[in-house]
Amino acid sequence: MKKILLGTFLSVAAFTAAQQETPVYLDDTKPLEERVEDALSRMTREEKVAIIHAQSKFSSPGVPRLGIPENWMTDGPHGIRAEVLWDEWYGAGWTSDSCIAFPALTCLAATWNPEMAALYGKSIGEEARYRNKNVLLGPGVNIYRTPLNGRNFEYMGEDPYLASVMVVPYIHGVQANGVAACVKHFALNNQEIDRGHVNVNVDDRALYELYLPAFKAAVQEGKAWAIMGAYNRYKGEHCCHNQYLLNDILKRDWGFDGVVVSDWGGVHDTKQSIKNGLDMEFGSWTNGLNWGASNAYDNYYLATPYLKLLESGEVTEKELDDKARRVLRLAFRTTMNRQRPYGSFGTEQHSLAGRQIAQEGIVLLRNNRQVLPVDLAKAKKILVVGENAVKPMTIGGGSSSLKVKYEVSPLAGIQARAGKEAQVSYLPGYASPAQKEQDVKDAKTPQQEAIDYAALRSEAIQAAKDADVVFFIGGLNKNEGQDCEGADRKELNLPYQQDQLIEGLAEANPNLVVVIISGNAVAMPWVNEVPAILEAWYGGTETGNALASVLFGDVNPSGKLPFTFPERLEDNAAYAVGEYPGNGEDVTYKESIFVGYRWADKQKNKPLFPFGHGLSYTTFEYGKAKADKKTMDENGCITFTIPVKNTGKRDGSETVQLYIRDKESSLPRPVKELKGFKKVKLAAGEEQLVSFTIDKQALSFYDDTRSEWVVEPGKFEALIGASAGDIRAKVTFELK
Known part of the structure; x- marks a missing residue:
C-alpha cells in the first residue's frame, strides 16, 4: 500500500492512529519552554522515540494524539527542491512544485552585502513556507580549503569573518517565515572525496580560528534553530554523533538549543547517536522498503534499536528527553506558531530578488581597454560562444538540484537585451559529455557520442573573426566531477578543452569577453591574452538577464571574490604543505591557519586574482x-x-x-x-x-x-x- 505523498497530510499510519483517539490540545498561550515541558510530560516513550527519526525521505512524524504536526525538510540552500516519492529519491511528478532558483551561495558571498543575504533568506524562506516545509536544509558555511571541492559552490568562501557576517541575516530572513534554517555541514566537510568516512586531523588553532566561527555566528547571532552534522569524522567519531563537536562545543559552549539533524546517511551507530548529541536521524538507508518491513524506518539507529536499549535499561531516558525537547521546540517555533506567515512561491518578486543578488555578485576580474560595457551603438555583430551560454545550471550538482519555474540562459538574456540593435549569433565551441538525468525513475544514461572538439573549436574561431565582439561563456557545470556533490574536480584548468578555444578566440578577435560560470576558482593560462573577464557564478532563474545587464552596462558590477584564485594548483596551501585528499582514511590540514589569502601572504605568492578583488566601470x-x-x-x-x-x-x-x-x-x-x-x-x-x-x-x-x-x-x-x-x-x- 502506497503512503500519501502530500507533505501537508499525515502518513497513513499516523492518520489512522489519530482517528482512534480524541486529540489533547496544548495551551499555546504559555511561554515556549513551558509549552515544551508540558508536551514532553504528556508523551509516551514510544512517541518520544518516534519523533527523533524519519518516517519518509524528508519527513519525521509529529504526535497526532497531541495535535503536533509532522516535520518536513527540504533541500537546499538555493531553492526549494521538487517533491520526491515517500520512500525513494525519484520525483513524485507534482505539477505545482516548480520553484524560483536563487544564485549559488558563492554568488551571495561575492556581493559582500549583508542586505542581499537578508533578502535571500527572506525570499527563500517564503518559498519554503508556502510549500509547508518547516526546515530548510541550508545555508552552508564550510570554509573553502581547496578549489577542487565539488561542493564549494554551496558555501560562502574562504574567510571566516566574511562567512559569519553573511550567514546571520540569511538565517534571520528564513526564520522570520517560521521556517528553521539548518546550517551545514558541521564541521570540517571540506572535500567530497571519501567524505563519508575520512577522519580530519586539524589543530585547534585552525579549528577555532577558521572552521568554526561561521557556525558560532549562526548559533549565537543568527539564533539558528537547526544544525546539520557532516559526513566526515573528527577525532575518530563521525560528525553526526560527535561528542566534542556536538555536546562540548555546540551545545555546552555555544548554548545551542535547537536540533542537530543528521545528513542523509550520516548516522552509523545507535549508542553513539544517543550519547553524542544527535537529535534527528534522516536518510540512514536509501530505500527503506528494501528491508521488507511494513515500516522500515523503525529499523533506523534511533528507532527500535533505541527502544530496546531503553527497555533493557542499558540507557536512561535522560538523553531521549533532551532530544524530544529539542524537536518539540522546533515544532513550536515553526508549525505550531500561529503567527507564522503564509509565504509565497514562484513569484515575480522572488525572481527579481534573485536577479538583484546575481547582479551584485558578478565580479569584474579584468577590463583592459574598457571592452566592457559593450556599446550596442558600435557592436552590431555579437557572437556568443560556449556551451554554458545555453546549458541549464539549476539542475544537477547533487542535493541542490532544482525543478525551476523557468531559467533564463545567458544567450537568451543577451538576445533579449540586444533586441533589434544588434545581430546575435551562437556557436557551442565545445561540449560536455551527456549526463544521466536526475530524479527520474528508471532514467537511462544517454548514448555517449564522441565529441569532435577540434571541429567545434575551428567553427567558433572562424566566426569570431567577423564579429564586433565575442562573448565566450564557459567555465564549469553541475556534472559529476565539476561543481557537484559527491565528487571533487580533477584539475584546476577548465574542462572540455576550453583553454585552447579561448586562446584561439583571443587571437581571432581583440574584443573578447570571457565569462566564467562556476562555483570554484579556475586556472587561466590565457589571462594576459584576454581583455575582459567576468566571474558570473551560478545565477539561478534570472542568470541571463543579470549577466546581460552587466555586459551592456545597465548595472555597474560591484562583486568581490569571496576566495582566492590561485595561478596554479601548487599555490594552494592544501597542496603545497597540507594533505588532499588524504590516504583514504585520514586527511591532515598541515597548513593549519594558513588558508587562502593567509597562505598567499605567508608565501608572498601573487595569486591570479586575490581575495576581495573586483573591478567596476568607474574608479x-x-x-x-x-x-x-x-x-x-x-x-x-x-x-x-x-x-x-x-x-x-x-x-x-x-x-x-x-x-x-x-x-x-x-x-x-x-x-x-x-x-x-x-x-x-x-x-x-x-x-x-x-x-x-x-x-x-x-x-x-x-x-x-x-x-x-x-x-x-x-x-x-x-x-x-x-x-x-x-x-x-x-x-x-x-x-x-
Missing part, C-alpha cells in the same frame, strides 16, 4: 586613513576612518575592506586578517567617509597551548583597501 580613490586614538585599552574600542571617492563618470559601489596585522605575536599569525568591510554606494564624483570600529576581539587569536582566545598587548596595523592584494592605506596603533 575609486582612497584617501588617508586615520584612527581616533593611537592606543587602545583592553576594554575599549578604536575607530578607523578613510575617505573614499568615486573618481569616475558613473555611479558605482565599492566594498572597502579592513584587515588587521599583529606585529608582535608570540605565536605565528597571518600577515593580515579580514576584520571589517563596508559596501558603499557613491554617485559619480561623490566622496564618503567610511568608518570601522573594532574591539579587542578583532585582535585575538586562539592559543592552543592554553585552549582559549587571547589578546596580547603590543603594536598592530590596520590595513584598508580594495582587496587582500590592493591595500590603499595603513594606520599603526597599540593595545595596552
